[in-house]
Amino acid sequence: MYGELIQDIVFAAMDALSCDVEIFGIAIVLSPIASASSVAKISVSLTTDTAHTMDDTNLELLRTRIPAARSLPLLCALAQQQHGRIVLDYFDHLRLAVDTAPC
Numbered sequence: 001m002y003g004e005l006i007q008d009i010v011f012a013a014m015d016a017l018s019c020d021v022e023i024f025g026i027a028i029v030l031s032p033i034a035s036a037s038s039v040a041k042i043s044v045s046l047t048t049d050t051a052h053t054m055d056d057t058n059l060e061l062l063r064t065r066i067p068a069a070r071s072l073p074l075l076c077a078l079a080q081q082q083h084g085r086i087v088l089d090y091f092d093h094l095r096l097a098v099d100t101a102p103c
Helices: 057-065 067-079
Strands: 002-014 019-030 041-047 084-089 095-101
Touching: 019 057, 019 067, 057 067, 067 084, 067 095
Parallel strands: none
Antiparallel strands: 002 019, 041 095, 084 095
């Protein structure tokens, strides 16, 4: 079993009157063997396709401002048990294509 933990901290504004800090972290357990608690089977590849975005403007703002929040489209798809291809921002001109399928 493999675990993945990602967390970013972005300081949006710091001045004498306010301190706005945005924090986002995710944890995903990856295992080569499906179990009763498995949510999906995934495969990952590189692509130049356009990244998925969030319909909610606040979530989209997080997705674009905090690197770990780039995973939001995948997390939403997994939570809603929607299987298929999700493209996540990775580098400026290269993205991750995450294909999900039922276990």
